[in-house]
Amino acid sequence: MAHPIPSLTQLQLPPVEEYRKRKVALISGITGQDGSYLTELLMEKGYDVHGIIRRSSSFNTGRLHHLYEDQHERPTKFKLHYGDLSDSTNLVYIIAQVKPTEVYNLGAQSHVKVSFEMAEYTGDVDGLGTLRLLDAIRTCGLENHVRFYQASTSELYGKVVETPQSETTPFYPRSPYGVAKLYAYWIVVNYREAYGMYACNGILFNHESPRRGRTFVTRKITRAAADIKLGKQSCLYLGNIDARRDWGHARDYVEGMWMMLQQEKPDDFVLASGETHPVREFVEKSFNYAGIQLKWEGSGEEEHAIDVQTKKVVVRVDSRYFRPAEVELLHGNPAKAEKALGWKRRVDFDSLVKEMVDADLKAAASLVEDQN
């Protein structure tokens, strides 16, 4: 039987125009929030979708479960490959095997607070990992065949220099995560200029959904609002509730990623809602929607909120969740993407909160039922 991994000398590539008629996407970070929405979108558009997943001792494909069919029953247009952004050889093998037309680099250690505790790892995966994937494409001789999307971030702006933040705002990252993503941003620009690669940075402001990781602030809040409402949790502990973010829905943002790779020329784009809200407002709206009215009391690290009806403390500030350096304000200007790509976010702030709380109320209620 032939070995499943072709050696590079055996790679037979048709001319670029012919190669690009195929629609084959490769996604790193496919098991994450954005990876799952992007997979849905690309499959709807008729792509073969390949994803890189990490070997894990526990189940890590929950967000993809609804898309995955048993490969033994019938071959599907959706395939997962074991790999890691820290393993160059593996990336070369996957690219050689898949021969993608579009590569979406969404894989990352994506949590800002964790990046202070795992700074070197974050730099390796989020920064150098991007270089490894770009070089894997070049090693396979596919630099003119493949379009590359890089998951850049509003965390690049960090300390406020100007608002709203756009493609021309200077960067000033405030965390090992932001600094690692800065390297990734520039290596994408550099490979575009040096080797003529079609490579784009999507500078995405925070985007959320019911599939958002549970340790990011929005999901932590909506889960707690649901669990407290159903009596499964007594109090939510948070860090800096005065930080402001520009929040949108992940489903809208993955569409923008795809749009960036369909242009005539590669470029970098901000995707944002154009609004900014404090974490405090996200808390109030979530609890309110879950049926709990809050009243804030105290100040600074003593600040807390009580449930107006039960008079119990249901939200407390806890300094454990403060960061060594904070990004106080993010507020994006998506005008360039709106004009050049025709992109527009569909889900507004209130609808996002409602969708997330509804999903967490439903999940919490079904768990309560299971236990009864």
Ligand code: NDP
């Ligand atoms: P998630 O944290 O939900 O997903 C991250 C993905 O990266 C997961 O599939 C994870 O795998 C994978 N991953 C982690 N480490 C590695 C590694 N060493 N090698 C390969 N894959 C790895 O993030 P999101 O979906 O929310 O975000 C997608 C991308 O967009 C990330 O790069 C993030 O930094 C960036 N971004 C996100 C924003 C947001 O608001 N959501 C805003 C701007 C940028 P596993 O499931 O096994 O952990």
Ligand code: GDP
């Ligand atoms: P980030 O913008 O990528 O860091 O996304 P997060 O959702 O992790 O954090 C958004 C903001 O919420 C940051 O300013 C955090 O400091 C703030 N925040 C306040 N309390 C918490 C908390 O308990 N967890 C997290 N993750 N963030 C918090």
